[in-house]
Amino acid sequence: SQSPASGGGWLLILIFLSTVTTLLVPPSHPGPSLCFFLQVLLVFAKEDSQSDAFWWACDRAGFRCNIARTPESAIECFLDKHHEIIVIDGRHSRYFEPEKVYGNNSFLSLHRLPDQEEPSVLPLLCAGFSRRFVENSSVSACYNELIQIEHGEVRCQFKLRACNSVFTALEHCQEAVEITSEDHIIQYVNPSFERMMGYHKGELIGKELTELPKSDKNRADLLDTINTCIKKGKEWQGIYYARKKSGDSIQQDVKIVPVIGQGGKIRHFVAIKRPRMDNNNQVNEIKKNKSHEHLYNTESHLVVTRNAEVSLCFVCFNVQRCKRDIITLLETQVINIINAAQESSPVTVAEALDRVLEILRTTELYSPQLASKDDDPHTNDLVGGLMSDGLRRLSGNEYVFNKNLSQSQLAIPVTLNDIPPSIAEMLNDEEHWEFNILELEAATHKRPLTYLGLKIFTTFGVCDFLNCSEATLRSWLQLIEANYHSSNSYHNSTHAADVLHATAYFLRKERVKSHLEQLDEVAALIAATVHDVDHPGRTNSFLCNAGSELAILYNDTAVLESHHAALAFQLTVRDSKSNIFKNIDRNQFRTLRQAIIDMVLATEMTRHFEHVSKFVNSINKPIAAIEETSTSTNIRNSPENRLLIKRMLIKCADVANPCRPLELCIEWAGRISEEYFAQTDEEKRQGLPVVMPVFDRNTCSVPKSQISFIDYFITDMFDAWDAFASLPNLIEHLSENYNYWKNLDERKCKSLRPPPPS
Known part of the structure; x- marks a missing residue:
């Protein structure tokens, strides 16, 4: 895209979204950027008003910024820090030829002084560049350009990068997760679902929910009630009996979340299921599980979103209640987990996790769980x-x-x-x-x-x-x-x-x-x-x-x-x-x-x-x-x-x-x-x-x-x-x-x- 001209020469700024796994915390509201972890590399052969403008724009936006003066130092700095946006001064060809020096990378480059020809954009596009900017030493103009980049290309890239982390969370969470299309065709089940229901995912993916055997313990009108609710785009949560592959019925706490896609239409349904047990069964189950050295909170937190044709982002965690060292508990097991989940999540996920963090900041969660008085x-x-x-x-x-x-x-x-x-x-x-x-x-x-x-x-x-x-x-x-x-x-x-x-x-x-x-x-x-x-x-x-x-x-x-x-x-x-x-x-x-x-x-x-x-x-x-x-x-x-x-x-x-x-x-x-x-x-x-x-x-x-x-x-x-x-x-x-x-x-x-x- 090209910004409006404002006198002076052309300043072609090309942006590279590096493929490393640096994570972004998306802003939860409009206004100045909150992406403190986003890093910008300025490649300028010499200091001038334009480089100063970008430096101060980065500071205003809350981005971390580095400056390189030579192609060699720029590459070294990039490989060391993995910047998300790289601005290259292409106005002086004797210093830099971006399409030659930085081939197969995407950068932000400055080009063309008033007495020069406008450079061809095609070689730059082939080299991976994605944006150009009119030369303008106004800090506000540079700031606006960086914010547009962040809200456009950068965020899209981060959403895509988050998918691996999201599906890793899905694969390891304790709740059973089932994702279906709007026509109720099963598209994904996680390992917890397989263990709970006795099916292998190969037996389920591609099948309609109606093809699976139903339990006769549900109310006759329950399915109609659920379908009516979720087709309106509302969440449904309640108790449901499901039939396992073995034929046994299992009572579950179920939450079904409709996922809205482009055009406001429902594209997927996500069901989160957990076996329902009374207190005695819970105690027996915990005693039988030798890995339960700590008592886990039975409440799990779910956040779901959709990004174009990419499937859903889901974050699930349990808060472990530790008897000792409250600092380690809070920083390592709760707050850091949520922060990491935020960084790898799309906007909707990050906003929901902000609410979780607010809950976690109550005083009671910072109080140590002590052993019995007989212990100490x-x-x-x-x-x-x-x-x-x-x-x-x-x-x-x-x-x-x-x-x-x-x-x-x-x-x-x-x-x-x-x-x-x-x-x-x-x-x-x-x-x-x-x-x-x-x-x-x-x-x-x-x-x-x-x-x-x-x-x-x-x-x-x-x-x-x-x-x-x-x-x-x-x-x-x-x-x-x-x-x-x-x-x-x-x-x-x-x-x-x-x-x-x-x-x-x-x-x-x-x-x-x-x-x-x-x-x-x-x-x-x-x-x-x-x-x-x-x-x-x-x-x-x-x-x-x-x-x-x-x-x-x-x-x-x-x-x-x-x-x-x-x-x-x-x-x-x-x-x-x-x-x-x-x-x-x-x-x-x-x-x-x-x-x-x-x-x-x-x-x-x-x-x-x-x-x-x-x-x-x-x-x-x-x-x-x-x-x-x-x-x-x-x-x-x-x-x-x-x-x-x-x-x-x-x-x-x-x-x-x-x-x-x-x-x-x-x-x-x-x-x-x-x-x-x-x-x-x-x-x-x-x-x-x-x-x-x-x-x-x-x-x-x-x-x-x-x-x-x-x-x-x-x-x-x-x-x-x-x-x-x-x-x-x-x-x-x-x-x-x-x-x-x-x-x-x-x-x-x-x-x-x-x-x-x-």
Whole structure:
């Protein structure tokens, strides 16, 4: 096809759709292309406005783009990357002769300057080229041309390429699949159909359905009902008795899908059949099948479409429910399967699979399936206590929270210049991961958050960004710290200061800095400071079981995290002297507020695996793919990606204790254990459900609880964070600490430290 001329010379662009199996994710709606995986090779002998226009058009369309300057480098690049579209500059014959250099391939080529003859198109067509374009250095014109190519030739080619993958899925799926013509002549049955019905496909293909023996167990009008429904182009789903080759009748769950072809006419019918069993039969069948190490979901997902004379595309899978390693389950067995199916599927299939993915992104699917409590009570109690909202048994018991302190009740704020020399010297080391927050706690008489906050917020220019004075910042830090409970062994202002320190440390890492804006940094520092303000030293499950006012207020959902975020803003805006937001405009405040709230809510553990999995799939994997191809591009600095990075950052900062130096790790383990012991004591006193019975101070093994926590929550998350931010020292500490706890456990030691030598 030829685009309209717009001055200048002819630019002949010929397109090659490579025959390799690179897959395309078709857009689910009109508009800018979503085909991020589509690759374009620009073959230009020299850089000019035309090559620049195509480069920026590819970027705008979301395509991956490479540039080659010589025929040899173009061939080498193509063989290495297998591009879907290749643009060749044919305007200068002294550089390229596309029909000679790239014979038997299809490319996009630029031709004919104003003072030259128009080249013959026939040799180019014989060489496999399929399109030409009028020379035009407008990015919009190049973009429109690429989008037309994608929606035309490229998509058609990908649909054809998907067929092998589709029929492989058909051959291996567990459901019986039968495809017939509009006249009900059998055209295809898969191996599952053969096994279920006892026929060989050679006995069935080409026969009409009416030729096969029928079961007399169906209602007399059932066939008429089915035919009436499907001839109207509607799906039919129900129970049907079929007669096997042996003569036995089998009850089936059947779904019949009409396939609409060109002109809106029905061209095929696809029937998906599964033996119907009652619960007892299902259990017996599973016991008899030695390959069933896991229980499979009985629901299967079907998507069917038709492409011209090519038969149907069908995707079928079962979701395996795994007892362990939820990350592997989600990424490898579910999400990756669906993504792969999308990439190899036509538009209709991809759109339906998008809906499946939305279902899979619910929180429950990111929760681990644990073994029985007898197998590992420490793990079950720890995970269950952190990731559930309790039994929701409401009672008259209430947990009394700290009454909010007013500004007048606080001590006079200190300035950076007023900090005692010993504390100032400690703060000089705050940029190091091994910084000892517990020493700062002792030196500041349990007020480390104010001092560390002043240092870190000043270093990151928070006052300048918020346009607030240092006095206002000091007042705010003191106000927030005063609303942490110093009586808590773990969730106190020292923990908040520790999380603030980890957050600042992460924000200084080069890759993290390159993906976040200053507003993101300020939001992260504020969120770390307030993320546990007014924490009662009890879990969400306890508050729900006790029927606390907060649990009722927040509907037993993310109770503490919602309270921390809400109270932080209530305290901040209550008094102008401590309102760090008073001088920023409304839009900036709303954006900053939403970022802070989102990060605080991300610390709630029920969505832990969801956050980690999304980070790995959306951030780590694209980066790994880019690094593998040695391209200089990076993941897109989109608001969505920044959101995932900020959530991961504060989550890792919040639970970084196992990655601290060993002595700090041991101290924090003792503090959190004491807090859980105190909760168990109170649950017993008040007659509440004991959320984590293993945390009984008389019987608990602290090493076992730490091992379980690291295995279930820490290892996978910090592996993913390290892959992004490069934190080898944290991983080394984690390994050392894990070995320490394992050694204690192997010695049957239940305490924080080994017993003294006898």
